[in-house]
Amino acid sequence: MNIEGLITASVRLGTPLLFATLGEIITERAGVLNLGLEGLMLVGALSGFATSYMTGNVWLAFIVALIAGGLFALIHAFMSITLRVNQVVSGLALTMLGSGISGVLGKAFVGKPAAKFNDIYIPGLSNIPVLGAFFKMDAIVYLGYILVPVLYIIIFKTKLGLTLRAVGEEPSAADSRGINVFLVRYIAKGCGGALTAAGGAYLSLAATSMWIENMSAGRGWIAVALVIFSAWEPFKALVGSYLFGFVMSLQLRLQAMGVAHVSANILLMLPYLITVLTMILFSFNKNFRNRVGAPSALSVPYSREEKM
Amino acid sequence: MKTLLRVKGIVKRFPGVLALNGVNFELQEGEVHTLLGENGAGKTTLMNVIFGLYKPDEGEIEIMGKKVQIKSPHDALKYGIGMVQQHFTLVPSFSVAENVILGLPGENLQDAVKRIRDISNTYGLDVDPNAKIWQLSVGERQRVEIIKLLYIGARVVILDEPTAVLTPQETKALFKAIRKMKENGTGIIFISHKLNEVMEISDRVTVMKKGKVVGTVKRGEFDQRKLASMMVGREVVMEVEREKAKPGEVVLKVDNVTAKSDKGHSALNGISLEVRAGEILGIAGVAGNGQRELAEIIYGLREVESGKVELLGEDITNKDVLYRILKGISYIPQDRKGVALSPNLSVAENLHLKRQTKGFFYNHDKVYKRAQELIKKYNIKTPSPDVAVKYLSGGNMQKVVIAREFELKPKLIIAVHPTRGLDVASMEFVYRSLIKARDEGAAVLLLAGELYEIFNLSDRVGVIYEGEIVGYTTPDPTPENIEKIGLMMAGVRA
Numbered sequence: 005m006n007i008e009g010l011i012t013a014s015v016r017l018g019t020p021l022l023f024a025t026l027g028e029i030i031t032e033r034a035g036v037l038n039l040g041l042e043g044l045m046l047v048g049a050l051s052g053f054a055t056s057y058m059t060g061n062v063w064l065a066f067i068v069a070l071i072a073g074g075l076f077a078l079i080h081a082f083m084s085i086t087l088r089v090n091q092v093v094s095g096l097a098l099t100m101l102g103s104g105i106s107g108v109l110g111k112a113f114v115g116k117p118a119a120k121f122n123d124i125y126i127p128g129l130s131n132i133p134v135l136g137a138f139f140k141m142d143a144i145v146y147l148g149y150i151l152v153p154v155l156y157i158i159i160f161k162t163k164l165g166l167t168l169r170a171v172g173e174e175p176s177a178a179d180s181r182g183i184n185v186f187l188v189r190y191i192a193k194g195c196g197g198a199l200t201a202a203g204g205a206y207l208s209l210a211a212t213s214m215w216i217e218n219m220s221a222g223r224g225w226i227a228v229a230l231v232i233f234s235a236w237e238p239f240k241a242l243v244g245s246y247l248f249g250f251v252m253s254l255q256l257r258l259q260a261m262g263v264a265h266v267s268a269n270i271l272l273m274l275p276y277l278i279t280v281l282t283m284i285l286f287s288f289n290k291n292f293r294n295r296v297g298a299p300s301a302l303s304v305p306y307s308r309e310e311k312m
Numbered sequence: 313m314k315t316l317l318r319v320k321g322i323v324k325r326f327p328g329v330l331a332l333n334g335v336n337f338e339l340q341e342g343e344v345h346t347l348l349g350e351n352g353a354g355k356t357t358l359m360n361v362i363f364g365l366y367k368p369d370e371g372e373i374e375i376m377g378k379k380v381q382i383k384s385p386h387d388a389l390k391y392g393i394g395m396v397q398q399h400f401t402l403v404p405s406f407s408v409a410e411n412v413i414l415g416l417p418g419e420n421l422q423d424a425v426k427r428i429r430d431i432s433n434t435y436g437l438d439v440d441p442n443a444k445i446w447q448l449s450v451g452e453r454q455r456v457e458i459i460k461l462l463y464i465g466a467r468v469v470i471l472d473e474p475t476a477v478l479t480p481q482e483t484k485a486l487f488k489a490i491r492k493m494k495e496n497g498t499g500i501i502f503i504s505h506k507l508n509e510v511m512e513i514s515d516r517v518t519v520m521k522k523g524k525v526v527g528t529v530k531r532g533e534f535d536q537r538k539l540a541s542m543m544v545g546r547e548v549v550m551e552v553e554r555e556k557a558k559p560g561e562v563v564l565k566v567d568n569v570t571a572k573s574d575k576g577h578s579a580l581n582g583i584s585l586e587v588r589a590g591e592i593l594g595i596a597g598v599a600g601n602g603q604r605e606l607a608e609i610i611y612g613l614r615e616v617e618s619g620k621v622e623l624l625g626e627d628i629t630n631k632d633v634l635y636r637i638l639k640g641i642s643y644i645p646q647d648r649k650g651v652a653l654s655p656n657l658s659v660a661e662n663l664h665l666k667r668q669t670k671g672f673f674y675n676h677d678k679v680y681k682r683a684q685e686l687i688k689k690y691n692i693k694t695p696s697p698d699v700a701v702k703y704l705s706g707g708n709m710q711k712v713v714i715a716r717e718f719e720l721k722p723k724l725i726i727a728v729h730p731t732r733g734l735d736v737a738s739m740e741f742v743y744r745s746l747i748k749a750r751d752e753g754a755a756v757l758l759l760a761g762e763l764y765e766i767f768n769l770s771d772r773v774g775v776i777y778e779g780e781i782v783g784y785t786t787p788d789p790t791p792e793n794i795e796k797i798g799l800m801m802a803g804v805r806a
Contacts (some may be wrong), residue, residue, distance in 0.1 A: 163413070163419075166410055166413075166414060167415065170414050173405055173406070174402065174404070176399070176401045177400075177401035177411070178403075178414065179365075179385055179401070180363075180365075180385045181385070181389070181415030181416070181460075182386030182390075183386075183415040
């Protein structure tokens with residue numbers, strides 16, 4: 005099998021997962037659990053596609069997707085941070101809302117072509133044998149490469165990150181130090197939502213150049229699992245996302261090779277099956293079971309005057 | 313001397329409760345002003361108002377003679393008010409220095425480490441700035457909390473029951489630091505209900521009861537007896553009458569048991585003890601030294617790694633909880649609302665929970681009638697047996713637990729902090745119930761945090777430290793014996 009081709013496919017299929025996972029890492033680091041990733045990705049995919057279709061400007065489209073995702077995530081922020089609704093329920097609501105809205109509004113765009121991000125070969129780097137494949141990608145993939153170390157540094161090396169993690173670990177500690185827990189959570193939620201939506205936009209602006217209803221096809225849920233595998237760390241998220249990208253590309257390849265007697269449906273199931281299997285495997289691991297890295301206050305709404 | 317802080321006519325209501333009812337309070341430069349009162353008197357609520365965690369419904373706050381609005385801890389810190397809360401507000405996965413600079417603009421880590429070392433040395437608050445919080449003992453964590461406040465130059469330092477979690481030796485070190493802060497002009501609000509400590513450290517004492525100030529007295533105007541009577545409202549220092557124990561056969565034998573805590577650390581390190589019929593063995597110790605785990609291995613809620621648990625000579629190490637209940641073990645856990653009772657079920661249902669009856673259905677009428685009898689017998693105050701148990705007061709909830717457990721005629725009773733959070737009358741009830749059970753021949757293992765409770769009830773006293781019994785002593789409240797227990801609580805073997 006052609007290794008360069010595999011790298012290309014893994015990275016391209018892994019990039020939407022990467023953005024969604026990074027977005028959720030930011031959100032969860034602030035102590036908010038958002039199960040609405042699937043809905044956010046769809047909102048990002050449609051808003052990006054619609055902009056690209058109407059203006060032909062892919063960068064504008066990408067930015068619109070970011071903004072749309074950020075705003076859409078604020079719905080969840082309002083429910084879970086201000087109203088203190090159960091975060092699992094409100095997250096599921098967001099997913100349903102996202103797929104519903106994008107389905108209805110997207111009807112007009114089905115089957116229409118639009119502009120798409122083109123590949124940029126990076127001079128020098130792209131000439132390296134085999135590994136050069138990493139540098140024959142589109143701009144969004146490169147953005148992902150940059151985002152990972154940048155987020156790592158922000159989360160673990162800056163005071164901004166200290167504040168973010170404190171809010172997710174021990175909101176009362178942050179509050180007693182004069183940090184506005186609610187504001188930090190809102191901002192984290194908005195930024196996280198924007199990144200997740202960018203993952204969706206990648207599907208309709210780079211991976212393909214069309215809109216298909218429910219085109220995220222469960223990737224939001226895989227990202228939720230990836231956040232846990234990655235132990236809330238950006239670099240591990242990168243490895244995990246590309247690994248899943250690899251599994252997805254393998255599935256496509258097996259189909260193309262016509263592994264004759266195996267139904268295509270079973271092959272399609274592969275990435276999801278692997279998600280479940282990794283979850284089970286991971287759960288044998290002691291550190292994982294004790295959820296090392298998980299923000300302690302994850303999914304617990306904060307309130308000062310909560311009595312009993 | 314300047315007045316740092318003055319609050320006037322503070323009123324704070326919670327749904328169904330008037331927590332503060334027109335409270336006045338003031339604090340001067342370089343003084344320790346103690347707030348004394350029973351649980352639920354409103355001390356912590358008042359402090360939370362001053363620290364901006366609660367919004368007062370009425371009243372005003374003055375800082376250095378100027379009226380201010382404190383809407384959040386951020387405002388409070390700005391005015392130089394800092395608070396060490398009972399539940400520490402530290403991020404466990406962060407280092408000491410990271411916790412200290414959290415939320416402060418323009419601080420860098422290296423400088424912070426240096427300044428923390430300076431503060432540590434000046435005040436005798438020994439702690440490593442680079443250690444992670446989760447690695448620290450409770451005493452050390454408290455020091456970090458105080459350093460956090462000194463770091464930002466707080467003029468008013470609120471310490472909410474700081475000694476509740478400390479050994480006598482750690483308390484001494486804390487008092488040293490407090491005196492040093494006083495010298496530097498800091499005003500300290502000290503909350504406690506341990507009279508001897510209050511006597512030692514306070515310049516002024518304000519006593520609170522049921523959300524109101526009973527009175528404020530200066531040093532020299534008070535002694536323990538006066539404070540106690542102000543606090544309780546009547547001239548009684550509670551002492552429960554009881555006869556000398558007549559110990560019988562060995563009921564419980566724990567032999568060299570090791571077990572792990574929820575977090576996987578070793579919590580019990582080869583603990584051994586015996587309790588006989590008709591005696592109360594009190595176990596003293598600083599919280600978190602294996603008390604909970606000890607209770608749970610005896611009741612069967614926690615796995616034993618090695619060693620044996622015997623009940624009346626029978627090895628029950630690997631038996632399940634139901635078997636142990638049927639064999640006569642009763643458990644009064646520390647967590648009343650979770651482990652002991654099911655908060656949303658009715659009083660009658662909770663009273664019925666442990667009864668073994670035949671058949672698939674249960675007879676509501678019978679359960680109801682029996683509940684009515686028990687409510688009468690144990691004097692449980694509830695509007696009806698059908699009321700969800702969570703609406704009862706702490707004391708009445710505990711009565712429900714005791715009624716249910718003691719009606720099973722247990723041979724062994726494990727009681728963990730049985731009076732935590734209860735008022736004096738309910739405490740007395742719990743004490744009498746335990747002594748009555750003892751006199752009827754039950755073996756009682758009492759795990760309590762407060763020494764007076766151990767002294768009031770026990771026939772023998774053991775001290776637990778890091779999952780081992782470090783020594784035994786008599787339940788005499790003499791100063792020598794208290795010091796002996798204090799040393800054992802800190803791990804010094806008798």
